Amino acid sequence: MKQVTFDDIYILGNIVTENDLYRHYHYPEMLIRYDSNFIEFKKQPSLTELKEAEKYLREFHLRYGQKHVKFCFPANSRIEGELEDYLNKSGYENGFLELYAIHPDQFSAVEDQPDIDIQVVTDDNFETYLSLQYQQDLAFGSEFAEAKIDLAKRQFKEEARIIRVLAFYKGTPAGYVDVITTDKTAEIDNLTVDEAFQKKGIGSRLQKFVMDNYPDKAVILVADGEDTVREMYRKQNYQYLGFQNEVQKI
Structure with missing residues (x-):
């Protein structure tokens, strides 16, 4: 079987910002679809980087009347330590996806x-x-x-x-x-x-x-x-x- 990764999964949304740390997906045609309006980290962020991305995404979403923030983390990387503590204390819901082929x-x-x-x-x-x-x-x-x-x-x-x-x-x-x-x-x-x-x-x-x-x-x-x-x-x-x-x- 050909090599398959999460990069092969279809994402409904437009990349409106991309840098070395993350891609920001936005889909104005369906603002309430969380899976189309989120930040996907290319590498595991530090706590400072997460907070900066959080501030950016919250302000961006508020301009469009969106009331959520969502982050996806790099494949096969667990959220641990101060990142895990901050997300839990900040009231985030945690979940994970599994890739099959x-x-x-x-x-x-x-x-x-x-x-x-x-x-x-x-x-x-x-x-x-x-x-x-x-x-x-x-x-x-x-x-x-x-x-x-x-x-x-x-x-x-x-x-x-x-x-x-x-x-x-x-x-x-x-x-x-x-x-x-x-x-x-x-x-x-x-x-x-x-x-x-x-x-x-x-x-x-x-x-x-x-x-x-x-x-x-x-x-x-x-x-x-x-x-x-x-x-x-x-x-x-x-x-x-x-x-x-x-x-x-x-």
Whole structure:
């Protein structure tokens, strides 16, 4: 498998500032999306450097009415010592992501199920995709769900490398996944199965679609390090490639 790192993961956002220490991503079209509006450190900062970046990002976000600050740290570097103490005392929420990759021919076997129908999203079923996504995103608030709809519409028109896939269970929309393609990778993103249809093999069938359609690419994804779904990826033969710490505060 080709070498894969967190640098291969798609980031929705524009780099508005970059220096030797960090990249600052900003996405004015969706200011409430924390994963598009943050600072990513290229190397582990000192406490003084973190405080300076924090002051800069807070002031930048306040100009746009944003009420959060978020930082991502270098891959496979733990937050320790005075950095950890400061972030904890300052009220930051800590989390981490895990990077996984697999060659499609290593994916665990998935049985065909006639009740599950997998379809690429086209003009004909785009509204079905939007409706299902909106219902899932309401858990994060109507403002976020509506912003995700606007984002999906923009990307559907402008981002040819993002393929959307729908799953139907006995004719009912039940799940979806976005596939972000590059020359060497196919990234699984936004993999979602409606709660009413979970444990029916829908998530595996959506992944199998990616494996079958991109046999020559490394299939990659990031998982929340505190989410049990990452155990499923390990059982499906994905290879764990590392972690990345992130913190945020509202």
